[in-house]
Amino acid sequence: MALEIVAVPVLSDNYVWLAHDPASGETVVVDPAVAAPVLDAVAVRGWRITQIWNTHWHADHVGGNADIRQATGCAIVGPAGEADRIPLIDRAVGDGDIVRLGAIEAMVMDVPGHTAGHVAYHLSSEAVLFSGDTLFAMGCGRLFEGTAAQMFANMARFAALADQTRVYCAHEYTQSNGRFALAVEPDNVDLVARMVAVDAARGRGEATVPTTIALERATNPFMRAATVDELAARRAAKDMFRG
C-alpha cells in the first residue's frame, strides 16, 4: 500500500502535512504550525503520530511540536543548522542524512536561504518532496537569512529531481505567485494554462498543492531564472509585487 498524504490547512494559509505509511503504521507530521487540528485529523483516521519532521524554525512550522509531543510521545527531527531553535528536537539532520518512516527512506537536503538552516525531505521511492518554505508552487521562499546564490543552487537541485515528484510545500501562495509569474513571463503558454486552472481551483475553494517538479520547471520564475542575478532581481521584484 502506498504512502497516504493528507493536508491539514491551518492559520491563514499554512498546510501541515500528514504522511501515513500503512505498512508500518507510522505517521509523520511535517511542520506542525499548531497541534489541535493535527491531532484531530489523525484521530478521525485512527492513525498514530510517531514523528515530527520540521523544515525550519519559524513559529508557523514548529508551533505544534510541544503539544504533539505531549500527546503522542513522538520523535522530533529537524535541521541541524537550527537545532537550538527547534522545540524538543531529538535528532538534528543535515544534507545527505536519511530519516525513515517505516521502511520508507527520506533524504535530507540542505536548502538554505529562507532561513540559514532550512532543510527539505525527499522520499525518492515515493516521488515526494516536502519543501517547507523553500520551493512553492510558482514561487520560492523569501530570503530572510540567506542569499540569492543559495536559492539559485536550491532551485537547481530541485529541478534535477524526477519530473513526477510531487512537491508538498507549506503554504497556499499559488495564486499570488502565479500573478507574479505571469508578469515575468506573460507569453509562457504553460503558465497561462496553469493559472486558468489555479484560479478555477481557488474559486472552488480547493488546494492547489501538491505541485510537481515538471510543472515547476515549466512555470516557476525562480526555478526558471537563468542566473543568480536573474533570480535575485525576480525575488526583489516579488517582494514589492502587488498583483
Ligand SMILES: [Zn+2]
Ligand atoms: Zn518560514
